[in-house]
Amino acid sequence: MYLLVPIFLSSPLLKLIPTNPAALSLPTSLSLRPSPGRGLGVFALSPVPAFEEVGRYVGELICAAENERRYKGGGWRSRLWRLGRRLRGETVTGDYVYSIEPDLLVDGEDTARSGWTRYLNHSGEPNLAAKSLTQDMYGEPKVWFYALRDIDVGEELTFSYGSKYWDENDDVL
Known part of the structure; x- marks a missing residue:
C-alpha cells in the first residue's frame, strides 16, 4: 500500500502556517x-x-496588575507562568494584549483562548x-474590528x- 502525499503538503511554507485554535478560527473568506x-x-x-465588522478580538480578560506580573514582572509566580x-x-x-480601559485588558497571546484577529x-x-x-x-467587554x-x-x-x-527605538511601518 502506498500513501500519496500532494506536493503542497510537504512544502516548507506549510510549516509557517500554525494549526492552533486561533488560526483555525479564521473565516473561509480570509x-x-x-x-x-x-x-x-x-x-x-x-x-x-x-464599515462591515470583520471579527472580534478575544482572549483572557485581565487587569493591569496581572498584565504587569505576566509580562514585565519578576518573582516566582510570573516565572512559573512563563x-x-x-x-x-x-x-x-x-x-x-489589547487595552479596553486602563484596568481592563484582553490578553490574546494564548492561541488556545484567542482568535484569528491576533494575526x-x-x-x-x-x-x-x-x-x-x-x-x-x-454585560461583557467587547472588542471588534x-x-x-x-x-x-x-x-x-x-x-x-x-x-x-511602540517603543521609541521601533521602526514603525
Whole structure:
C-alpha cells in the first residue's frame, strides 16, 4: 500500500502556517499567510465592504496588575507562568494584549483562548479600525474590528496599533 502525499503538503511554507485554535478560527473568506517583513498576516479572499465588522478580538480578560506580573514582572509566580506557557509552545511577549480601559485588558497571546484577529498586523495606513466597549448588551467587554473602506481581494487586513504600543527605538511601518 502506498500513501500519496500532494506536493503542497510537504512544502516548507506549510510549516509557517500554525494549526492552533486561533488560526483555525479564521473565516473561509480570509487567509493566514506570510506577510513580507511582518511574520504572518490576514488577507482577504473575497471583498470586504466598508464599515462591515470583520471579527472580534478575544482572549483572557485581565487587569493591569496581572498584565504587569505576566509580562514585565519578576518573582516566582510570573516565572512559573512563563515556563508553563513555553512548555505548551506559547509565546510570552505581551504583544497581544489589547487595552479596553486602563484596568481592563484582553490578553490574546494564548492561541488556545484567542482568535484569528491576533494575526492582524499594524499599518500606518490601516484598512480596519478597532472599537471597544467595557460592556456590551450582555454585560461583557467587547472588542471588534470593522473595515474603514472597501477592501479588495488579496489585500492584507491591518489596523493601527496606536502610539502607546511602540517603543521609541521601533521602526514603525
